[in-house]
Amino acid sequence: MTDAASTSSRQAILDRLRSRPVTAPPLPDLHPAGLVAYDDPLAQFCQVATSVGAAVHRIGSLDEIGPILEELPPYRDARTRASLLPAAVPGNLDLASVDDPHDLASLDWLIAAGDFGVAENGAIWMRTAGVRHRASFFITQYLAIVISAADIVPHMHAAYERIGSTIEQGFGVFIAGPSKTADIEQSLVLGAHGCRALTIFVCGEA
Amino acid sequence: MRVGLFVPCYIDQFYPDVAVATVEVLERFGVEVDFPTSQTCCGQPMANTGCAEAARPLALRAAEIFAPYTHVVCPSGSCTSMVRNHYDAYFSDEEDDHGLRSKTFELCEFLHDVLRVESIGGSFPHRVGLHQSCHGLRELRLGWSSETMTARDDKVSRLLRTIEGLELVPLKRPDECCGFGGTFAVQEADVSAAMGCDRIEDHLQAGAEVIVAGDMSCLMHMQGLLRRNRQPLQVMHVAQVLAGRPLPSDRRGAIREREVAAEEVAANLRPAAPPSRTPRRETAESLEATKLQGDV
Amino acid sequence: MGALPIVEHPAAAAKFVANRERMAWHDKALWFVREKRDRMAHSLPEWEWLRETASAIKQHTIAALPEYLEQFEAAATRQGAHVHWAADAEEHNRIVLRILEEHQVRRVVKSKSMLTEECHLNPFLERHGIEVVDTDLGERIVQLRHERPSHIVLPAIHIKKEEVGDTFHEHLGTEAGAADPQYLTEAARGHLRDKFLAADAGITGVNFGIAETGGIVVCTNEGNADLGTSLPPLHIACMGIEKLIPRARDLGVFTRLLARSATGQPITTYTSHFHGPLRESDGPEGSGRTSGELHIVLVDNGRTRIRDSQEFRPALGCIRCGACMNTCPVYRRSGGHSYNAVVPGPIGSVLSPAADPAAHQSLPSACSLCGSCTDVCPVRIPLHHQLLAWRRELASRRLLPASKRWAMDAASQLMRHPRLFAAAGWLGRQALRITPRFLVYNRLNTWGRRRELPEPPRESFREWWKQNRESQSHD
Numbered sequence A: 001m002t003d004a005a006s007t008s009s010r011q012a013i014l015d016r017l018r019s020r021p022v023t024a025p026p027l028p029d030l031h032p033a034g035l036v037a038y039d040d041p042l043a044q045f046c047q048v049a050t051s052v053g054a055a056v057h058r059i060g061s062l063d064e065i066g067p068i069l070e071e072l073p074p075y076r077d078a079r080t081r082a083s084l085l086p087a088a089v090p091g092n093l094d095l096a097s098v099d100d101p102h103d104l105a106s107l108d109w110l111i112a113a114g115d116f117g118v119a120e121n122g123a124i125w126m127r128t129a130g131v132r133h134r135a136s137f138f139i140t141q142y143l144a145i146v147i148s149a150a151d152i153v154p155h156m157h158a159a160y161e162r163i164g165s166t167i168e169q170g171f172g173v174f175i176a177g178p179s180k181t182a183d184i185e186q187s188l189v190l191g192a193h194g195c196r197a198l199t200i201f202v203c204g205e206a
Numbered sequence B: 001m002r003v004g005l006f007v008p009c010y011i012d013q014f015y016p017d018v019a020v021a022t023v024e025v026l027e028r029f030g031v032e033v034d035f036p037t038s039q040t041c042c043g044q045p046m047a048n049t050g051c052a053e054a055a056r057p058l059a060l061r062a063a064e065i066f067a068p069y070t071h072v073v074c075p076s077g078s079c080t081s082m083v084r085n086h087y088d089a090y091f092s093d094e095e096d097d098h099g100l101r102s103k104t105f106e107l108c109e110f111l112h113d114v115l116r117v118e119s120i121g122g123s124f125p126h127r128v129g130l131h132q133s134c135h136g137l138r139e140l141r142l143g144w145s146s147e148t149m150t151a152r153d154d155k156v157s158r159l160l161r162t163i164e165g166l167e168l169v170p171l172k173r174p175d176e177c178c179g180f181g182g183t184f185a186v187q188e189a190d191v192s193a194a195m196g197c198d199r200i201e202d203h204l205q206a207g208a209e210v211i212v213a214g215d216m217s218c219l220m221h222m223q224g225l226l227r228r229n230r231q232p233l234q235v236m237h238v239a240q241v242l243a244g245r246p247l248p249s250d251r252r253g254a255i256r257e258r259e260v261a262a263e264e265v266a267a268n269l270r271p272a273a274p275p276s277r278t279p280r281r282e283t284a285e286s287l288e289a290t291k292l293q294g295d296v
Numbered sequence C: 001m002g003a004l005p006i007v008e009h010p011a012a013a014a015k016f017v018a019n020r021e022r023m024a025w026h027d028k029a030l031w032f033v034r035e036k037r038d039r040m041a042h043s044l045p046e047w048e049w050l051r052e053t054a055s056a057i058k059q060h061t062i063a064a065l066p067e068y069l070e071q072f073e074a075a076a077t078r079q080g081a082h083v084h085w086a087a088d089a090e091e092h093n094r095i096v097l098r099i100l101e102e103h104q105v106r107r108v109v110k111s112k113s114m115l116t117e118e119c120h121l122n123p124f125l126e127r128h129g130i131e132v133v134d135t136d137l138g139e140r141i142v143q144l145r146h147e148r149p150s151h152i153v154l155p156a157i158h159i160k161k162e163e164v165g166d167t168f169h170e171h172l173g174t175e176a177g178a179a180d181p182q183y184l185t186e187a188a189r190g191h192l193r194d195k196f197l198a199a200d201a202g203i204t205g206v207n208f209g210i211a212e213t214g215g216i217v218v219c220t221n222e223g224n225a226d227l228g229t230s231l232p233p234l235h236i237a238c239m240g241i242e243k244l245i246p247r248a249r250d251l252g253v254f255t256r257l258l259a260r261s262a263t264g265q266p267i268t269t270y271t272s273h274f275h276g277p278l279r280e281s282d283g284p285e286g287s288g289r290t291s292g293e294l295h296i297v298l299v300d301n302g303r304t305r306i307r308d309s310q311e312f313r314p315a316l317g318c319i320r321c322g323a324c325m326n327t328c329p330v331y332r333r334s335g336g337h338s339y340n341a342v343v344p345g346p347i348g349s350v351l352s353p354a355a356d357p358a359a360h361q362s363l364p365s366a367c368s369l370c371g372s373c374t375d376v377c378p379v380r381i382p383l384h385h386q387l388l389a390w391r392r393e394l395a396s397r398r399l400l401p402a403s404k405r406w407a408m409d410a411a412s413q414l415m416r417h418p419r420l421f422a423a424a425g426w427l428g429r430q431a432l433r434i435t436p437r438f439l440v441y442n443r444l445n446t447w448g449r450r451r452e453l454p455e456p457p458r459e460s461f462r463e464w465w466k467q468n469r470e471s472q473s474h475d
Helices: A004-019 A041-051 A062-070 A101-106 A156-168 B009-014 B016-028 B044-049 B052-065 B077-090 B107-114 B134-139 B155-160 B189-205 B216-228 B238-242 B251-269 B279-295 C009-018 C020-042 C047-063 C065-078 C089-102 C114-118 C121-127 C137-144 C161-172 C181-198 C224-230 C248-262 C303-308 C313-317 C323-327 C329-334 C345-355 C372-376 C383-396 C402-415 C418-434 C446-450 C461-474
Strands: A055-059 A081-083 A109-113 A116-118 A124-127 A142-148 A172-175 A197-203 B002-005 B032-034 B071-074 B104-106 B127-131 B210-213 B234-237 C082-086 C107-110 C131-134 C201-204 C208-210 C215-220 C234-240 C270-274 C293-299
Touching: A004 C065, A004 C082, A004 C089, A004 C303, A041 A055, A041 A116, A041 A197, A055 A062, A062 A109, A062 A142, A062 A197, A101 C181, A116 A142, A116 A156, A124 A142, A124 A156, A156 A172, A156 C248, B002 B016, B009 B016, B009 B216, B009 C418, B009 C461, B016 B032, B016 B107, B016 B238, B016 C461, B044 B052, B044 B077, B044 C383, B044 C402, B052 B077, B052 C383, B052 C402, B071 B077, B071 B107, B077 B104, B077 B134, B104 B107, B107 B155, B107 B238, B127 B155, B127 B189, B127 B216, B134 C372, B155 B238, B189 B216, B189 C009, B189 C020, B189 C329, B189 C446, B210 B216, B210 B238, B216 B234, B216 C446, B234 B238, C009 C020, C009 C329, C020 C248, C020 C323, C020 C329, C047 C065, C047 C248, C047 C313, C065 C082, C065 C208, C065 C215, C065 C293, C082 C089, C089 C121, C089 C234, C089 C293, C107 C181, C107 C224, C114 C121, C114 C234, C121 C131, C131 C137, C137 C161, C137 C181, C161 C181, C181 C224, C201 C224, C208 C248, C215 C224, C215 C234, C215 C248, C224 C270, C303 C313, C303 C345, C313 C345, C313 C383, C323 C329, C323 C345, C323 C372, C345 C372, C345 C383, C372 C383, C402 C418
Parallel strands: A055 A197, A081 A109, A109 A142, A142 A197, B002 B032, B002 B071, B071 B104, B127 B210, B210 B234, C082 C293, C107 C131, C107 C201, C201 C234, C234 C293
Antiparallel strands: A116 A124, A124 A172, A172 C270, C208 C215, C215 C270
């Protein structure tokens, strides 16, 4: 793919950079004392996730998800639902059977599992491992994410520590609340291009 | 202690009382003040315009003039910052600044840090809007700028608070720039004036009777706007408040107001100005004139 | 578009200021964002540590850039991405076009990328018959209006909702006069969904490139970058060479700073990490069948030149959060378009003269040197000192207006002679006292257009000193 011009530009850029050596200060330590600490990281997570537009439900077991969803009109009225936790919530579309991600345009609901939550910003780390189409996470009109109450890290330093080298296994995304925009006069509108609403189920005890 | 008094050029020429008040305050706290009369200007206007070659000789002069003193005190955060933070560019390794960069202090900083003045005393029973001059705040760190999260004492307000009856009013934007900015005030006159008007509005809304600042240049700009727009707010340099000056009366403002009104009548009777030779400027200028009439 | 005519900042700003109501509205909207940022920064006791650390990481990376670029290239290639190198904007555009043509792409969806703005990619691709749709709502609004973004994070911050309503009525068929942001956003969602579904390729910018893993990180609130790269099989990521960070865990520092500084959010809604091309059933558990291609275009376009300069090098640490714009009292009152540059505001006034000093000579002076930008910058770029340095640089290259140089040279001469200075001061004060007002406030008196001059005192301080102190001390 790379052509001759690009190769020569590569060399030109690297040569130019090397012709002006700059003394590099050392990389700083990323483990200082005095990082923000929360008495109750789970409560902090729930509060911040709510503040960024998510609806957060604490549940004792996965069985509670279905009844809570059934209370929501967009769920009741939904025609196409996909679930990555079929044992807890059944769906009516098997994502693995969809060949072309464009066919997901009619997907109303996706229920997925998140890896862990981050207390300081309400974000959830999601991986597409085992999901046939990455687009599912973003094209669905409504998204529900289930995480375990035990899986809350305090801040992003701990988050990347926890992700470790698994970050290299393809695609991963932090999702904090539903998609949103404030591009028209700084008025916050939920539901820009991704999900219109995000429902988070935090299962079990911390 | 004997200090060299460093008086900004525009204070020397237009606001002598600010320097007199500085002398009085320093003398009150037992400091022997000397004013080397060969001083003129620290070079900041040239430096801030980018004209380093024009600024350099003035920096070298200043270092020589203040060589005999262990401490140099200046009633301006901006000029102090010029010396402390920007003189590096004008001294080669062989040239001696006689310690000027490290021995120059802004007045409040000197009172607070060097003399460790606990209380100013006196009385000033007025509502004061404190204007944080940017260079004092962000270059000298006289206070805690709202952008940073590092807690700091505010040296200026700490001194002011020890004056009986003085009430500092809360501002909506406690440290936004007034728009003076040296040559910025003329080069970007429209933005500069808009910034100044917004600042004044904040002080008026807060119920201030007087805007107090450590830099007379900011106040010169805001005073110019206040007088043009005939707004009921005074300005005082912090040295004047510390020296116990009373709030200026409105008398002069009232006289000025009549003058302005008379001038406006005269202006309306005058024939229109002849067209300028450079058409581009003319457009900009006449645009300005229209706006100005709209504003006044 | 392409090369812009030279309009100096004061003239453009004057036009914006002339509409006082709009100026006040613009100022308030951005100050609101600045206040949200303050609240977020206050919520973290380690805020200043984060800034310091981010700055140190960036300085380290920029210094060791050639090694990190090679490391990144090797790792990204191992991940299955194709890495391209472009010396300048033109080469960047040619590379992107070639990739698109090789894939017979007709329709492209693009998420926000200041780099592609800098390279004027859109008009270039359009000239070659490719439809490019900006999918960020703000960018779509300015695209439909044939304008440029006026802010790097809030591209349509200068536009009122009624104006968006008119634009959408014309282009998307919304109801005439409708100006409700919710309604308009919903209309854009529908319109852009069609574009996403019809696209043959997605172009994104890059917020961070990770040297050690060869991954790229893209941050959005709308989810447009994610939709645009997960539906079409081809993803082209355009990335300035300064976007690298050494390690994945350095992201911990930058993801904490970026959105807090930019919009006052604790993190962007979507912080997406791409390692390699689109795959079906990603990861070790699934089959991981590659179903797309990822091309990363590394672009210099003047960045190595900025790196050469010790003075301006820290500007390469910029993470494009826009906080310096939100806080800048001049930007808020003059509007992004007054800078007549791809990147406006303080950071734009540092970067633009580096690209074309003559065209942008007025920008370093469009600043009162208040220093708020420097204090707000999450990577601690000494912005206002760099703007001052630019003024020196422009003066030494004889790019300052001659009138300024002469005035400053004359003032400098005067100030070297204390007696002359005293005499001139005396003369000036006396002249001010006796000259009729209409002569003082003439058209050349720029100060006096808006403000009164100070009342000239009877004596200067040095005269007072002679009479009240000097005479005594010498007795």
